[in-house]
Amino acid sequence: MSLGLGIDVGATTVTVCAIKKSGGAIALEHYRVYPRAELGDGEDLESIARALSNELARDGFRSRRCVLGVSGRDAIIRYSHLPPMPDWRLALLMDFEIEENADRIGEPLSADFRTLRSGGGGSLVLIALAKDARVKETVDAFEAAGFEVSGAVPQPVAVGDTFRFLGEESEREITLVVDIGRSATEIALIEEGDLIFARSVAQGGDIFTERLQRSLGLDWAAAEELKRSGKAPAGKDLEQLLRMPRAQLCSTIRASIDFAKRQLKRRNLSVERVVLSGGSARLPGLVDELRSEVGCEDVSVFEPLGEIERASRCDSTSRAAAEETGLEAATAAGLALSAVVPGACKLNLLPISVKERLNFRHRTVYLFVAAGVLAASILVSFGLALWESSGESGRAEALASARKAVEGRLGDHLDRREGNDKREDDLRQLAERARPGFHLSNLLARLGELTPPQISFDELELRTGEVEGAIQFELSGLADDSQQQGGQAMATLRDELSRDPRIEDVRIQPQGDEGHSRRFMLTVIPAGNPRAAAPAEEEE
Numbered sequence: 001m002s003l004g005l006g007i008d009v010g011a012t013t014v015t016v017c018a019i020k021k022s023g024g025a026i027a028l029e030h031y032r033v034y035p036r037a038e039l040g041d042g043e044d045l046e047s048i049a050r051a052l053s054n055e056l057a058r059d060g061f062r063s064r065r066c067v068l069g070v071s072g073r074d075a076i077i078r079y080s081h082l083p084p085m086p087d088w089r090l091a092l093l094m095d096f097e098i099e100e101n102a103d104r105i106g107e108p109l110s111a112d113f114r115t116l117r118s119g120g121g122g123s124l125v126l127i128a129l130a131k132d133a134r135v136k137e138t139v140d141a142f143e144a145a146g147f148e149v150s151g152a153v154p155q156p157v158a159v160g161d162t163f164r165f166l167g168e169e170s171e172r173e174i175t176l177v178v179d180i181g182r183s184a185t186e187i188a189l190i191e192e193g194d195l196i197f198a199r200s201v202a203q204g205g206d207i208f209t210e211r212l213q214r215s216l217g218l219d220w221a222a223a224e225e226l227k228r229s230g231k232a233p234a235g236k237d238l239e240q241l242l243r244m245p246r247a248q249l250c251s252t253i254r255a256s257i258d259f260a261k262r263q264l265k266r267r268n269l270s271v272e273r274v275v276l277s278g279g280s281a282r283l284p285g286l287v288d289e290l291r292s293e294v295g296c297e298d299v300s301v302f303e304p305l306g307e308i309e310r311a312s313r314c315d316s317t318s319r320a321a322a323e324e325t326g327l328e329a330a331t332a333a334g335l336a337l338s339a340v341v342p343g344a345c346k347l348n349l350l351p352i353s354v355k356e357r358l359n360f361r362h363r364t365v366y367l368f369v370a371a372g373v374l375a376a377s378i379l380v381s382f383g384l385a386l387w388e389s390s391g392e393s394g395r396a397e398a399l400a401s402a403r404k405a406v407e408g409r410l411g412d413h414l415d416r417r418e419g420n421d422k423r424e425d426d427l428r429q430l431a432e433r434a435r436p437g438f439h440l441s442n443l444l445a446r447l448g449e450l451t452p453p454q455i456s457f458d459e460l461e462l463r464t465g466e467v468e469g470a471i472q473f474e475l476s477g478l479a480d481d482s483q484q485q486g487g488q489a490m491a492t493l494r495d496e497l498s499r500d501p502r503i504e505d506v507r508i509q510p511q512g513d514e515g516h517s518r519r520f521m522l523t524v525i526p527a528g529n530p531r532a533a534a535p536a537e538e539e540e
Contacts, residue, residue, distance in 0.1 A: 003029060005066040006335025011182040012036055014052060017332035021340040028305060028312035030061050033325045045138055049145035067151040067335040068138060070349050072184045072200025075154040076129045079263045083122045083464045094127065097437045101129060108132040110349040116196055124264065128154050132351045139354055151338060152349040156198035158334030160188030161344045162304050163275060164195065165337050173272040178253055179330040180204055180278035186331065187256045195345050197260040203252050205280030207245040215241050230284055239285060246286055250293040275302035277330040304329045439526035442502050443473055450496040454480040454489035475522040482516040490520055502527050
């Protein structure tokens, strides 16, 4: 039996969800939603964490090992399409890309990645990044309050996991999962039971509250209560007031689907079902508006704890909270599931220092204990040997033999450490030779400096060349030829890029005219790798 505790620290509430897994069964163990204002200073995370720990103790919940959510404002989710490669090389490539992003931002990053889809054509890799300082601030606050933070998961990934494991027929089709929070909306795409896309957008239920507040002259609390109740004051048309922010939110969700198509390179991706959760999911007209905007008839509200709480032996307060505020449980439930379900998306944005501390606490300490037990057994054996032997010579021989054995083990340990150091050095040198991210950063920087105003690009792809091990970048673009300067602009860009010593070859191939513009393909081969055979360059 294992227990996962997920804690979602939102803008106005803190949601706590504990899920127990025993065999193949999942059960709700504990569930509460606390207003932040009732847990102490709303901006002081440590005071909130201490108050939350006290509330859990008052409820008789003892476990303090938890998984925290990383909000969309703190986490960046990116996608990379990579050619086929071994797992070890992919891990090295991701490490170097993370390091390059950290160097560019100028501070350490917490990061993790997961391969979403792989095949003969390559892999689609999801990369999550967050600033170390932001994540560590939250982790330190909870650990100071007595919690043990075992993971930090991006919130849209947690929402996707909740539907994967708790949603009805989650393996049936492509489903868009939308969790509308107060200040952000978490979006995930699930295809045949697998997460293929996750994104957080900085827009949530606040836009409805702000609209009511401005239009009716209410304070924030009154506008929020009016939004939740759906009952307009006499003479006021609530539907008319909510129409504009509702259309705005639905348009943002639709834009996220279009963004997913570009990221996944699947222009024909079709959403067959939409499920809504979060505090604003039941707003009047939202389901119908989204059905029209997305062009999908199957739009419904998703109760994350709808079935699980009915089959659980949780306390009556948790059951009542699940029935009243279960729509707000998607993120916290996904965080809890990530700790107990092997198939969850294991994206952990804990800083490296925290991961090392956890590894020491849960693995290295046990090794030390085992070593201590072994040492104690050796000492006992020596004592028995000494007691059974007679004379000083017997004791001296036993001690000499033990010392020789210890020295032999120490020598073996030193040899293994030298071998590990050599392998680490070999891997580091190999990684230096597999850094397409370096060439990509250089190319983007040079394009930013050298691209003439007549030139624009709309797509960039990393491809393998015809020679094994070669890489090349292909950029699709347009040249404005309304002033008959398109050809000269392309030639100028090619010549300028060719002067870069980090670029081995540049080719421009016209692709045809589009009105007053000329489409072309720019191929850039970085220096220092085998050059693929190329067709003769065409110019105009």
